[in-house]
Amino acid sequence: MTKVKTTLLFHRNVSTTATEVFAKDGTITLRGEADNNAQKDLTTEYALDVEGVKNVNNEMTVSEAGEATSSAQKIAAKTNVVVELIDDTSITALVKTSLLYHRSTSAINTEVETKNGVVTLKGIAKTSAEKDLAGRYASDVNGVNKVNNIIIVIVE
Template identity: 60%
Template sequence: MKIKTTYSAVLMMSVVALLVTSMPVYASEMDDRIELSARKSHVFKTYLSGDDIKIQSKDGAVTLTGTVSEESHKSLAYETVAGLPGVKSVDNRVELKGTPPAENSDAWLGAKVKATLLFHQSVNAGKTEVDVKDGIVTLRGEAATQARKELTTEYAKDVEGVKDVNNEMTVSMPSTTTKTTVGEDIDDASITAQVKISLLYHRSTSALNTKVETNKGVVTLYGKAKNAAEKDLATKLANDINGVKSVTNRMTIE
């Protein structure tokens, strides 16, 4: 009886020792996976490629340091990393290069309009020039169709602080070689981040406390809307984000 008890105790101690020694290895692998996933994400490779952001994860607690060229990039980095599997918390210590533009200034508004247009697949942010004077936005560049030109105007007008929009964009026939982003495989964390930032920047949805989840490109929205129009608009905006395949809106109406 004594021999059996001793054997059991030794066996238990061996199991405990194995678990203790393997846990740091697992945690290290998870942290490495988080850091790699962040760097390989669509957001970091596309929008934040010119920024100097360092990502360090320890037991799922991520710290972001470094510098970015635009204020919106700080939020974009945070939301992307926060949406990665295994991440428990994010400490965003990223700083902006230079002096940030004053809130509600023309430069500040211009940056918000550019960031808002950037995520939408139905507008050509890369070929859209944005100028702001006294809160009035002027858009120049090319739009593939008249409908897309009008949509660019609509999106710009819906940015908080914008007083009016002059759209001087020209309409050109879309190139047959133009690559569309509709249905493009973009990682879920990047899609979630883009949807969150877009809903925050649009005046009509900025006050909505919307929770966003993405699974293989399918976005689900949770939260509360004041009316059906607000709920429908949230669906419309989310549907037009790069990489989104479909949207399920489970928001409730107050």
């Protein structure tokens, strides 16, 4: 449960404050409110990629257009403003941690450098999909403006 909640915290396109996470025997249940179906689906995808997660039941509701913003969403919006002002060292740490929490990527084989919000990924990946996924996860971290993904794919 903590790994999933932490993973969601690193991604700007999902709301950790508006999402409740429950865990039992490798099955994660997500509850709360998503801004749209894409955010709901992305929350499921991120949770599924956490090591130890076998299944995800996404019971989140999608807010209707024109509805008043919930207090949790207001807090999330304020938090995102603060998080976007983080420095390059913090962004690097967040990207490394994000890669570490996802079973489909390798934080150990990936070097992360950040300068003015631009993240450069270097290292080796076993597949093109792993390389692309690392770039996608990095680009979704709060404070990242751009990702230069120069990871080399080495097929064994």
